[in-house]
Amino acid sequence: MVPLSHYLALGAVVFVIGAAGVLMRRNAIIILMSIELMLNAVNITLVGFSRQWGDLTGQVLAIFVITVAAAEAAVGLAILISLNRDRSVLNVDEVNLLKW
Amino acid sequence: MELLFFYLFAAGIIGASLLVVTRSNVIHAALLLVLTFFFMSGVFVLAGAEFLAVVQVLLYAGGIMVLYLFSIMLMNAEVSVRLRQFHRQSFFTIVVSLILAAEIWWKVLGGGAAYPAFKGFSWTLGTTPGNVEALGSILYTKYLFPFEVASILLLAAMIGAIVLAKRTIDR
Incomplete structure:
Protein backbone atom coordinates (compact mmCIF):
# COMPACT_ATOMS: atom_id res chain seq x y z
CA MET A 1 0.00 0.00 0.00
CA VAL A 2 1.35 3.38 -1.02
CA PRO A 3 1.01 6.05 1.69
CA LEU A 4 -0.50 9.43 0.84
CA SER A 5 2.75 11.30 1.46
CA HIS A 6 4.34 9.50 -1.49
CA TYR A 7 1.69 10.83 -3.86
CA LEU A 8 2.06 14.32 -2.42
CA ALA A 9 5.86 14.23 -2.70
CA LEU A 10 5.70 13.00 -6.30
CA GLY A 11 3.19 15.72 -7.19
CA ALA A 12 5.33 18.38 -5.53
CA VAL A 13 8.51 17.29 -7.32
CA VAL A 14 6.84 17.20 -10.75
CA PHE A 15 5.16 20.57 -10.10
CA VAL A 16 8.49 22.20 -9.21
CA ILE A 17 10.15 20.68 -12.30
CA GLY A 18 7.34 22.12 -14.44
CA ALA A 19 7.58 25.53 -12.78
CA ALA A 20 11.34 25.62 -13.31
CA GLY A 21 10.78 24.70 -16.96
CA VAL A 22 8.27 27.55 -17.43
CA LEU A 23 10.64 30.06 -15.88
CA MET A 24 13.87 28.83 -17.45
CA ARG A 25 13.20 27.92 -21.06
CA ARG A 26 13.13 30.31 -24.01
CA ASN A 27 11.26 28.00 -26.36
CA ALA A 28 7.54 28.75 -26.18
CA ILE A 29 6.42 25.20 -27.06
CA ILE A 30 8.46 23.74 -24.21
CA ILE A 31 6.95 26.35 -21.87
CA LEU A 32 3.48 25.06 -22.85
CA MET A 33 4.64 21.48 -22.24
CA SER A 34 5.93 22.46 -18.81
CA ILE A 35 2.50 23.89 -18.01
CA GLU A 36 1.02 20.51 -18.97
CA LEU A 37 3.50 18.92 -16.59
CA MET A 38 2.36 21.19 -13.75
CA LEU A 39 -1.30 20.39 -14.41
CA ASN A 40 -0.50 16.69 -14.31
CA ALA A 41 1.34 17.09 -11.02
CA VAL A 42 -1.86 18.55 -9.59
CA ASN A 43 -3.74 15.54 -10.98
CA ILE A 44 -1.42 13.16 -9.12
CA THR A 45 -2.11 15.02 -5.88
CA LEU A 46 -5.88 14.99 -6.49
CA VAL A 47 -5.91 11.27 -7.22
CA GLY A 48 -3.81 10.56 -4.13
CA PHE A 49 -6.24 12.46 -1.92
CA SER A 50 -9.20 10.81 -3.64
CA ARG A 51 -7.71 7.42 -2.80
CA GLN A 52 -6.98 8.41 0.79
CA TRP A 53 -10.49 9.61 1.52
CA GLY A 54 -12.23 7.00 -0.60
CA ASP A 55 -14.07 9.90 -2.27
CA LEU A 56 -14.48 10.28 -6.01
CA THR A 57 -14.64 14.09 -5.99
CA GLY A 58 -10.88 14.35 -6.53
CA GLN A 59 -11.09 12.24 -9.66
CA VAL A 60 -13.98 14.34 -11.00
CA LEU A 61 -11.84 17.44 -10.42
CA ALA A 62 -8.95 15.74 -12.24
CA ILE A 63 -11.23 15.20 -15.24
CA PHE A 64 -12.01 18.93 -15.25
CA VAL A 65 -8.28 19.69 -15.01
CA ILE A 66 -7.70 17.54 -18.10
CA THR A 67 -10.50 19.42 -19.91
CA VAL A 68 -8.92 22.77 -19.07
CA ALA A 69 -5.52 21.43 -20.17
CA ALA A 70 -6.96 20.45 -23.54
CA ALA A 71 -8.49 23.91 -24.01
CA GLU A 72 -5.25 25.57 -22.92
CA ALA A 73 -3.18 23.47 -25.32
CA ALA A 74 -5.49 24.29 -28.26
CA VAL A 75 -5.55 28.04 -27.66
CA GLY A 76 -1.85 28.26 -26.72
CA LEU A 77 -0.73 26.38 -29.81
CA ALA A 78 -2.99 28.54 -32.00
CA ILE A 79 -1.35 31.65 -30.54
CA LEU A 80 2.10 30.17 -31.15
CA ILE A 81 1.24 29.26 -34.75
CA SER A 82 -0.03 32.74 -35.56
CA LEU A 83 2.99 34.27 -33.78
CA ASN A 84 5.36 32.03 -35.73
CA ARG A 85 3.63 32.92 -39.00
CA ASP A 86 3.61 36.66 -38.46
CA ARG A 87 6.99 37.23 -36.85
CA SER A 88 8.70 33.82 -37.27
CA VAL A 89 9.87 33.67 -33.68
CA LEU A 90 9.43 30.93 -31.12
CA ASN A 91 11.54 32.37 -28.32
CA VAL A 92 9.54 34.18 -25.70
CA ASP A 93 12.11 36.88 -24.97
CA GLU A 94 12.00 38.05 -28.59
CA VAL A 95 8.27 38.75 -28.29
CA ASN A 96 8.44 42.14 -26.59
CA LEU A 97 5.73 44.13 -28.33
CA LEU A 98 4.17 45.25 -25.06
CA LYS A 99 7.47 46.00 -23.35
CA TRP A 100 8.49 49.61 -22.82
CA MET B 1 4.95 -5.01 -4.47
CA ARG B 82 20.88 25.81 -32.39
CA LEU B 83 19.88 28.83 -30.30
CA ARG B 84 20.50 29.40 -26.63
CA GLN B 85 17.92 27.37 -24.71
CA PHE B 86 17.82 29.02 -21.30
CA HIS B 87 17.26 32.54 -20.09
CA ARG B 88 20.12 34.54 -18.68
CA GLN B 89 18.41 34.60 -15.28
CA SER B 90 18.27 30.80 -15.05
CA PHE B 91 20.31 30.77 -11.86
CA PHE B 92 17.66 32.82 -10.05
CA THR B 93 14.99 30.56 -11.50
CA ILE B 94 16.66 27.54 -9.93
CA VAL B 95 16.88 29.35 -6.59
CA VAL B 96 13.21 30.32 -6.75
CA SER B 97 12.23 26.75 -7.69
CA LEU B 98 14.16 25.35 -4.75
CA ILE B 99 12.43 27.82 -2.44
CA LEU B 100 9.07 26.74 -3.88
CA ALA B 101 9.99 23.09 -3.35
CA ALA B 102 11.01 23.78 0.25
CA GLU B 103 7.73 25.63 0.87
CA ILE B 104 5.63 22.78 -0.51
CA TRP B 105 7.69 20.26 1.40
CA TRP B 106 7.33 22.14 4.67
CA LYS B 107 3.67 23.04 4.28
CA VAL B 108 2.20 19.93 2.69
CA LEU B 109 4.44 17.16 3.95
CA GLY B 110 5.83 18.68 7.15
CA GLY B 111 4.87 17.96 10.73
CA GLY B 112 1.98 20.43 10.82
CA ALA B 113 -0.05 18.64 8.18
CA ALA B 114 -2.27 15.85 9.46
CA TYR B 115 -4.35 13.77 7.08
CA PRO B 116 -6.93 11.12 7.94
CA ALA B 117 -5.91 7.50 7.80
CA PHE B 118 -6.59 5.40 4.74
CA LYS B 119 -10.06 3.97 5.16
CA GLY B 120 -10.08 1.72 2.13
CA PHE B 121 -11.65 2.18 -1.26
CA SER B 122 -15.28 2.99 -1.52
CA TRP B 123 -15.03 1.33 -4.93
CA THR B 124 -13.06 -1.81 -5.63
CA LEU B 125 -11.81 -3.43 -8.78
CA GLY B 126 -14.04 -6.07 -10.30
CA THR B 127 -17.14 -5.32 -8.25
CA THR B 128 -20.19 -3.27 -9.08
CA PRO B 129 -20.13 -0.38 -8.98
CA GLY B 130 -16.58 -0.17 -10.25
CA ASN B 131 -14.54 2.97 -10.69
CA VAL B 132 -15.95 3.90 -14.10
CA GLU B 133 -19.55 3.32 -13.09
CA ALA B 134 -19.17 5.23 -9.82
CA LEU B 135 -17.40 8.11 -11.56
CA GLY B 136 -20.04 8.24 -14.30
CA SER B 137 -22.91 8.30 -11.86
CA ILE B 138 -21.38 11.06 -9.73
CA LEU B 139 -20.38 13.08 -12.81
CA TYR B 140 -23.88 13.03 -14.30
CA THR B 141 -25.77 13.73 -11.09
CA LYS B 142 -23.86 15.78 -8.54
CA TYR B 143 -21.43 17.45 -10.95
CA LEU B 144 -23.74 17.83 -13.95
CA PHE B 145 -23.55 21.62 -14.05
CA PRO B 146 -19.72 21.85 -13.99
CA PHE B 147 -19.70 19.14 -16.66
CA GLU B 148 -21.87 21.27 -18.94
CA VAL B 149 -19.75 24.35 -18.20
CA ALA B 150 -16.67 22.35 -19.21
CA SER B 151 -18.32 21.50 -22.53
CA ILE B 152 -18.99 25.21 -23.13
CA LEU B 153 -15.33 25.92 -22.27
CA LEU B 154 -14.18 23.36 -24.83
CA LEU B 155 -16.45 24.88 -27.46
CA ALA B 156 -15.06 28.36 -26.74
CA ALA B 157 -11.49 27.05 -26.91
CA MET B 158 -12.22 25.36 -30.24
CA ILE B 159 -13.66 28.54 -31.78
CA GLY B 160 -10.82 30.58 -30.28
CA ALA B 161 -8.18 28.29 -31.73
CA ILE B 162 -9.77 28.47 -35.19
CA VAL B 163 -9.99 32.27 -35.06
CA LEU B 164 -6.44 32.68 -33.76
CA ALA B 165 -4.82 30.33 -36.24
CA LYS B 166 -6.70 31.71 -39.26
CA ARG B 167 -4.44 32.55 -42.16
CA THR B 168 -5.51 36.14 -42.74
CA ILE B 169 -5.31 38.48 -39.80
CA ASP B 170 -7.29 41.71 -40.07
CA ARG B 171 -5.22 44.65 -39.08
Whole structure:
Protein backbone atom coordinates (compact mmCIF):
# COMPACT_ATOMS: atom_id res chain seq x y z
CA MET A 1 0.00 0.00 0.00
CA VAL A 2 1.35 3.38 -1.02
CA PRO A 3 1.01 6.05 1.69
CA LEU A 4 -0.50 9.43 0.84
CA SER A 5 2.75 11.30 1.46
CA HIS A 6 4.34 9.50 -1.49
CA TYR A 7 1.69 10.83 -3.86
CA LEU A 8 2.06 14.32 -2.42
CA ALA A 9 5.86 14.23 -2.70
CA LEU A 10 5.70 13.00 -6.30
CA GLY A 11 3.19 15.72 -7.19
CA ALA A 12 5.33 18.38 -5.53
CA VAL A 13 8.51 17.29 -7.32
CA VAL A 14 6.84 17.20 -10.75
CA PHE A 15 5.16 20.57 -10.10
CA VAL A 16 8.49 22.20 -9.21
CA ILE A 17 10.15 20.68 -12.30
CA GLY A 18 7.34 22.12 -14.44
CA ALA A 19 7.58 25.53 -12.78
CA ALA A 20 11.34 25.62 -13.31
CA GLY A 21 10.78 24.70 -16.96
CA VAL A 22 8.27 27.55 -17.43
CA LEU A 23 10.64 30.06 -15.88
CA MET A 24 13.87 28.83 -17.45
CA ARG A 25 13.20 27.92 -21.06
CA ARG A 26 13.13 30.31 -24.01
CA ASN A 27 11.26 28.00 -26.36
CA ALA A 28 7.54 28.75 -26.18
CA ILE A 29 6.42 25.20 -27.06
CA ILE A 30 8.46 23.74 -24.21
CA ILE A 31 6.95 26.35 -21.87
CA LEU A 32 3.48 25.06 -22.85
CA MET A 33 4.64 21.48 -22.24
CA SER A 34 5.93 22.46 -18.81
CA ILE A 35 2.50 23.89 -18.01
CA GLU A 36 1.02 20.51 -18.97
CA LEU A 37 3.50 18.92 -16.59
CA MET A 38 2.36 21.19 -13.75
CA LEU A 39 -1.30 20.39 -14.41
CA ASN A 40 -0.50 16.69 -14.31
CA ALA A 41 1.34 17.09 -11.02
CA VAL A 42 -1.86 18.55 -9.59
CA ASN A 43 -3.74 15.54 -10.98
CA ILE A 44 -1.42 13.16 -9.12
CA THR A 45 -2.11 15.02 -5.88
CA LEU A 46 -5.88 14.99 -6.49
CA VAL A 47 -5.91 11.27 -7.22
CA GLY A 48 -3.81 10.56 -4.13
CA PHE A 49 -6.24 12.46 -1.92
CA SER A 50 -9.20 10.81 -3.64
CA ARG A 51 -7.71 7.42 -2.80
CA GLN A 52 -6.98 8.41 0.79
CA TRP A 53 -10.49 9.61 1.52
CA GLY A 54 -12.23 7.00 -0.60
CA ASP A 55 -14.07 9.90 -2.27
CA LEU A 56 -14.48 10.28 -6.01
CA THR A 57 -14.64 14.09 -5.99
CA GLY A 58 -10.88 14.35 -6.53
CA GLN A 59 -11.09 12.24 -9.66
CA VAL A 60 -13.98 14.34 -11.00
CA LEU A 61 -11.84 17.44 -10.42
CA ALA A 62 -8.95 15.74 -12.24
CA ILE A 63 -11.23 15.20 -15.24
CA PHE A 64 -12.01 18.93 -15.25
CA VAL A 65 -8.28 19.69 -15.01
CA ILE A 66 -7.70 17.54 -18.10
CA THR A 67 -10.50 19.42 -19.91
CA VAL A 68 -8.92 22.77 -19.07
CA ALA A 69 -5.52 21.43 -20.17
CA ALA A 70 -6.96 20.45 -23.54
CA ALA A 71 -8.49 23.91 -24.01
CA GLU A 72 -5.25 25.57 -22.92
CA ALA A 73 -3.18 23.47 -25.32
CA ALA A 74 -5.49 24.29 -28.26
CA VAL A 75 -5.55 28.04 -27.66
CA GLY A 76 -1.85 28.26 -26.72
CA LEU A 77 -0.73 26.38 -29.81
CA ALA A 78 -2.99 28.54 -32.00
CA ILE A 79 -1.35 31.65 -30.54
CA LEU A 80 2.10 30.17 -31.15
CA ILE A 81 1.24 29.26 -34.75
CA SER A 82 -0.03 32.74 -35.56
CA LEU A 83 2.99 34.27 -33.78
CA ASN A 84 5.36 32.03 -35.73
CA ARG A 85 3.63 32.92 -39.00
CA ASP A 86 3.61 36.66 -38.46
CA ARG A 87 6.99 37.23 -36.85
CA SER A 88 8.70 33.82 -37.27
CA VAL A 89 9.87 33.67 -33.68
CA LEU A 90 9.43 30.93 -31.12
CA ASN A 91 11.54 32.37 -28.32
CA VAL A 92 9.54 34.18 -25.70
CA ASP A 93 12.11 36.88 -24.97
CA GLU A 94 12.00 38.05 -28.59
CA VAL A 95 8.27 38.75 -28.29
CA ASN A 96 8.44 42.14 -26.59
CA LEU A 97 5.73 44.13 -28.33
CA LEU A 98 4.17 45.25 -25.06
CA LYS A 99 7.47 46.00 -23.35
CA TRP A 100 8.49 49.61 -22.82
CA MET B 1 4.95 -5.01 -4.47
CA GLU B 2 2.63 -2.05 -4.96
CA LEU B 3 5.21 0.23 -3.38
CA LEU B 4 7.90 -1.15 -5.69
CA PHE B 5 5.85 -0.35 -8.77
CA PHE B 6 5.05 3.08 -7.39
CA TYR B 7 8.75 3.83 -7.01
CA LEU B 8 9.37 2.54 -10.53
CA PHE B 9 6.69 4.80 -12.00
CA ALA B 10 7.78 7.76 -9.87
CA ALA B 11 11.38 7.39 -11.02
CA GLY B 12 10.16 7.24 -14.61
CA ILE B 13 7.99 10.34 -14.18
CA ILE B 14 10.71 12.41 -12.52
CA GLY B 15 13.46 11.34 -14.93
CA ALA B 16 11.38 11.87 -18.06
CA SER B 17 10.02 15.23 -16.89
CA LEU B 18 13.55 16.42 -16.07
CA LEU B 19 14.51 15.48 -19.62
CA VAL B 20 11.42 17.30 -20.99
CA VAL B 21 12.47 20.62 -19.49
CA THR B 22 16.13 20.29 -20.51
CA ARG B 23 16.09 18.94 -24.09
CA SER B 24 16.86 21.41 -26.87
CA ASN B 25 14.99 19.45 -29.55
CA VAL B 26 11.26 20.14 -29.21
CA ILE B 27 10.19 16.82 -30.74
CA HIS B 28 12.34 14.88 -28.27
CA ALA B 29 10.75 16.86 -25.44
CA ALA B 30 7.25 16.09 -26.76
CA LEU B 31 7.95 12.35 -27.03
CA LEU B 32 9.44 12.31 -23.53
CA LEU B 33 6.31 14.06 -22.30
CA VAL B 34 4.27 11.20 -23.81
CA LEU B 35 6.47 8.80 -21.82
CA THR B 36 5.80 10.84 -18.68
CA PHE B 37 2.05 10.57 -19.28
CA PHE B 38 2.29 6.79 -19.63
CA PHE B 39 4.10 6.53 -16.30
CA MET B 40 1.49 8.82 -14.72
CA SER B 41 -1.23 6.53 -16.00
CA GLY B 42 0.52 3.71 -14.15
CA VAL B 43 0.44 5.75 -10.95
CA PHE B 44 -3.29 6.38 -11.49
CA VAL B 45 -3.90 2.63 -11.81
CA LEU B 46 -2.05 2.08 -8.53
CA ALA B 47 -4.27 4.71 -6.90
CA GLY B 48 -7.41 2.92 -8.04
CA ALA B 49 -8.36 5.54 -10.63
CA GLU B 50 -8.70 3.27 -13.64
CA PHE B 51 -10.89 5.59 -15.67
CA LEU B 52 -8.43 8.45 -15.26
CA ALA B 53 -5.57 6.18 -16.30
CA VAL B 54 -7.38 5.34 -19.54
CA VAL B 55 -8.25 9.00 -20.10
CA GLN B 56 -4.62 9.92 -19.50
CA VAL B 57 -3.45 7.61 -22.27
CA LEU B 58 -6.32 8.31 -24.69
CA LEU B 59 -6.65 12.05 -24.25
CA TYR B 60 -3.22 13.23 -23.18
CA ALA B 61 -0.85 10.85 -24.95
CA GLY B 62 -3.20 10.26 -27.87
CA GLY B 63 -4.92 13.61 -28.30
CA ILE B 64 -3.09 16.56 -26.82
CA MET B 65 0.42 15.37 -27.63
CA VAL B 66 -0.55 14.63 -31.24
CA LEU B 67 -1.84 18.22 -31.38
CA TYR B 68 1.53 19.38 -30.06
CA LEU B 69 3.45 17.31 -32.61
CA PHE B 70 1.30 18.61 -35.48
CA SER B 71 1.88 22.19 -34.34
CA ILE B 72 5.64 21.55 -34.10
CA MET B 73 5.50 20.29 -37.67
CA LEU B 74 3.68 23.45 -38.77
CA MET B 75 6.30 25.73 -37.24
CA ASN B 76 9.95 25.51 -38.22
CA ALA B 77 11.00 24.42 -34.76
CA GLU B 78 14.33 22.92 -35.78
CA VAL B 79 15.81 26.40 -36.15
CA SER B 80 15.59 26.95 -32.41
CA VAL B 81 17.71 23.88 -31.62
CA ARG B 82 20.88 25.81 -32.39
CA LEU B 83 19.88 28.83 -30.30
CA ARG B 84 20.50 29.40 -26.63
CA GLN B 85 17.92 27.37 -24.71
CA PHE B 86 17.82 29.02 -21.30
CA HIS B 87 17.26 32.54 -20.09
CA ARG B 88 20.12 34.54 -18.68
CA GLN B 89 18.41 34.60 -15.28
CA SER B 90 18.27 30.80 -15.05
CA PHE B 91 20.31 30.77 -11.86
CA PHE B 92 17.66 32.82 -10.05
CA THR B 93 14.99 30.56 -11.50
CA ILE B 94 16.66 27.54 -9.93
CA VAL B 95 16.88 29.35 -6.59
CA VAL B 96 13.21 30.32 -6.75
CA SER B 97 12.23 26.75 -7.69
CA LEU B 98 14.16 25.35 -4.75
CA ILE B 99 12.43 27.82 -2.44
CA LEU B 100 9.07 26.74 -3.88
CA ALA B 101 9.99 23.09 -3.35
CA ALA B 102 11.01 23.78 0.25
CA GLU B 103 7.73 25.63 0.87
CA ILE B 104 5.63 22.78 -0.51
CA TRP B 105 7.69 20.26 1.40
CA TRP B 106 7.33 22.14 4.67
CA LYS B 107 3.67 23.04 4.28
CA VAL B 108 2.20 19.93 2.69
CA LEU B 109 4.44 17.16 3.95
CA GLY B 110 5.83 18.68 7.15
CA GLY B 111 4.87 17.96 10.73
CA GLY B 112 1.98 20.43 10.82
CA ALA B 113 -0.05 18.64 8.18
CA ALA B 114 -2.27 15.85 9.46
CA TYR B 115 -4.35 13.77 7.08
CA PRO B 116 -6.93 11.12 7.94
CA ALA B 117 -5.91 7.50 7.80
CA PHE B 118 -6.59 5.40 4.74
CA LYS B 119 -10.06 3.97 5.16
CA GLY B 120 -10.08 1.72 2.13
CA PHE B 121 -11.65 2.18 -1.26
CA SER B 122 -15.28 2.99 -1.52
CA TRP B 123 -15.03 1.33 -4.93
CA THR B 124 -13.06 -1.81 -5.63
CA LEU B 125 -11.81 -3.43 -8.78
CA GLY B 126 -14.04 -6.07 -10.30
CA THR B 127 -17.14 -5.32 -8.25
CA THR B 128 -20.19 -3.27 -9.08
CA PRO B 129 -20.13 -0.38 -8.98
CA GLY B 130 -16.58 -0.17 -10.25
CA ASN B 131 -14.54 2.97 -10.69
CA VAL B 132 -15.95 3.90 -14.10
CA GLU B 133 -19.55 3.32 -13.09
CA ALA B 134 -19.17 5.23 -9.82
CA LEU B 135 -17.40 8.11 -11.56
CA GLY B 136 -20.04 8.24 -14.30
CA SER B 137 -22.91 8.30 -11.86
CA ILE B 138 -21.38 11.06 -9.73
CA LEU B 139 -20.38 13.08 -12.81
CA TYR B 140 -23.88 13.03 -14.30
CA THR B 141 -25.77 13.73 -11.09
CA LYS B 142 -23.86 15.78 -8.54
CA TYR B 143 -21.43 17.45 -10.95
CA LEU B 144 -23.74 17.83 -13.95
CA PHE B 145 -23.55 21.62 -14.05
CA PRO B 146 -19.72 21.85 -13.99
CA PHE B 147 -19.70 19.14 -16.66
CA GLU B 148 -21.87 21.27 -18.94
CA VAL B 149 -19.75 24.35 -18.20
CA ALA B 150 -16.67 22.35 -19.21
CA SER B 151 -18.32 21.50 -22.53
CA ILE B 152 -18.99 25.21 -23.13
CA LEU B 153 -15.33 25.92 -22.27
CA LEU B 154 -14.18 23.36 -24.83
CA LEU B 155 -16.45 24.88 -27.46
CA ALA B 156 -15.06 28.36 -26.74
CA ALA B 157 -11.49 27.05 -26.91
CA MET B 158 -12.22 25.36 -30.24
CA ILE B 159 -13.66 28.54 -31.78
CA GLY B 160 -10.82 30.58 -30.28
CA ALA B 161 -8.18 28.29 -31.73
CA ILE B 162 -9.77 28.47 -35.19
CA VAL B 163 -9.99 32.27 -35.06
CA LEU B 164 -6.44 32.68 -33.76
CA ALA B 165 -4.82 30.33 -36.24
CA LYS B 166 -6.70 31.71 -39.26
CA ARG B 167 -4.44 32.55 -42.16
CA THR B 168 -5.51 36.14 -42.74
CA ILE B 169 -5.31 38.48 -39.80
CA ASP B 170 -7.29 41.71 -40.07
CA ARG B 171 -5.22 44.65 -39.08
